[in-house]
Amino acid sequence: MQPSKTTQQGPLDREVRFALVSDLDWTMVDHNDHTHDKLLRLNHVWNTDLSHDSLLVYSTGRSPHLYEELAAEVPLLVPDILVCSVGTEILFQGVPHKPWSDFLDRGWDREKTLEIAQAEPALTLQDASEQRPHKISFKVSSGSDAVVQELTAKLKQAGLEVNVIYSAGVDLDLLPAAASKGKALAFLLEEMDGGAGRPRDGVLVAGDSGNDIELFAVAGVHGCMVANAHPELRAWCDAHASSTLFQASEDGPGGIFQALEHFEFVEHAEPRPAGVAVRRAVVGMTTAAAELFCGIAPQPLTDTVARLGEFLSDGFFYKHEGVECGKQEYLDYLGGPGYGGMAQVAAGRGEWREWLGAIVVREGVANTWKVEAVERVQPFKAGDHTGDVRRTYRVCMELQEAEPGRWLVSRQVYETLKPGEAYNSVPAA
Numbered sequence: 001m002q003p004s005k006t007t008q009q010g011p012l013d014r015e016v017r018f019a020l021v022s023d024l025d026w027t028m029v030d031h032n033d034h035t036h037d038k039l040l041r042l043n044h045v046w047n048t049d050l051s052h053d054s055l056l057v058y059s060t061g062r063s064p065h066l067y068e069e070l071a072a073e074v075p076l077l078v079p080d081i082l083v084c085s086v087g088t089e090i091l092f093q094g095v096p097h098k099p100w101s102d103f104l105d106r107g108w109d110r111e112k113t114l115e116i117a118q119a120e121p122a123l124t125l126q127d128a129s130e131q132r133p134h135k136i137s138f139k140v141s142s143g144s145d146a147v148v149q150e151l152t153a154k155l156k157q158a159g160l161e162v163n164v165i166y167s168a169g170v171d172l173d174l175l176p177a178a179a180s181k182g183k184a185l186a187f188l189l190e191e192m193d194g195g196a197g198r199p200r201d202g203v204l205v206a207g208d209s210g211n212d213i214e215l216f217a218v219a220g221v222h223g224c225m226v227a228n229a230h231p232e233l234r235a236w237c238d239a240h241a242s243s244t245l246f247q248a249s250e251d252g253p254g255g256i257f258q259a260l261e262h263f264e265f266v267e268h269a270e271p272r273p274a275g276v277a278v279r280r281a282v283v284g285m286t287t288a289a290a291e292l293f294c295g296i297a298p299q300p301l302t303d304t305v306a307r308l309g310e311f312l313s314d315g316f317f318y319k320h321e322g323v324e325c326g327k328q329e330y331l332d333y334l335g336g337p338g339y340g341g342m343a344q345v346a347a348g349r350g351e352w353r354e355w356l357g358a359i360v361v362r363e364g365v366a367n368t369w370k371v372e373a374v375e376r377v378q379p380f381k382a383g384d385h386t387g388d389v390r391r392t393y394r395v396c397m398e399l400q401e402a403e404p405g406r407w408l409v410s411r412q413v414y415e416t417l418k419p420g421e422a423y424n425s426v427p428a429a
């Protein structure tokens with residue numbers, strides 16, 4: 001494989017310490033955990049100790065469209081890199097990574113592949129959103145094994161190099177021979193070799209099913225098989241047992257959390273690098289607010305506002321509609337009936353989650369820090385997950401250390417984001 005050089009500025013251009021490459025369904029996301037407490041705990045650790053010098057990569061069979069659907073339902077962090085459609089699409093902040101699509105173009109004849117497959121009466125094209133530049137997806141109606149064999153033979157006969165992936169007994173994906181989750185990761189690592197280098201402390205891949213095996217097989221990576229893994233991945237991991245392969249005893253994100261600790265990828269270095277204390281303060285503040293909202297520490301709304309007020313100095317703040325105000329006015333606004341955010345959230349206490357989707361911290365002058373974050377608030381009640389209800393804000397804050405370990409917000413600006421805008425709302429660290 002010869003990755004072509006990219007001129008695009010992206011997440012591969014910075015030196016990083018660590019990278020987590022995780023499958024989504026049943027790995028990063030445990031669909032049985034309706035409160036997503038395990039995922040939120042993992043998010044917290046990522047935001048405080050890893051986000052500043054590590055890469056977060058999701059590698060999923062979902063198309064970008066189906067990824068957006070999941071991201072609207074579940075409290076996922078904003079990834080640095082998104083690998084979609086079983087490795088056929090690599091996206092940096094929502095933008096396709098051209099070197100990868102150029103690489104896949106070679107030897108891929110989409111039209112001819114589609115023409116041959118469509119001649120099979122047992123195959124029905126899936127929805128338009130699942131038809132991608134380097135993926136053609138069908139449903140198989142009957143006699144699947146024979147159909148797959150026949151189609152594979154016909155494609156070969158026509159001189160086409162196609163990866164035929166048949167899964168879950170119904171789905172049939174046709175991909176360029178050079179595409180898979182593992183090949184996409186190997187491509188990214190080779191690009192790092194030609195640029196800022198691979199993550200210094202290593203790469204951890206996490207998965208639960210058969211199409212994750214290729215991730216585990218990438219040379220030099222650490223692996224985390226979650227406890228709820230399917231037999232095919234379990235068999236592979238049993239056959240390839242090694243000190244770099246960890247079999248978790250917890251499902252989904254709980255298993256990833258265990259693996260981070262097991263391999264000591266969570267930073268324990270002392271003294272902590274500049275910015276860690278600020279990040280901890282901001283993530284801690286958000287978590288404290290979330291706990292109050294969620295009724296874990298049930299208190300009247302006025303107490304919640306007062307507690308948040310302890311974090312605020314006499315700086316200036318913006319109401320959500322962009323009106324500047326002082327501290328007291330801001331607190332009155334937060335606690336008042338006119339505010340659509342906290343009052344509503346408090347009214348639905350016990351049914352909401354709040355988390356930081358991404359956070360970037362920069363040092364300013366005179367012991368001040370600038371924080372940019374994507375803040376999200378969303379109901380989590382089962383069956384009530386919709387992107388319309390979720391609120392996403394871009395938050396810009398200035399913090400000052402009033403006394404050691406105590407940080408005050410001296411300026412806070414909120415901007416409401418439309419669904420899908422989170423990608424570009426936080427600049428790379």
Ligand SMILES: [Mg+2]
Nearest residue numbers: 023025026208
């Ligand atoms: Mg999965």
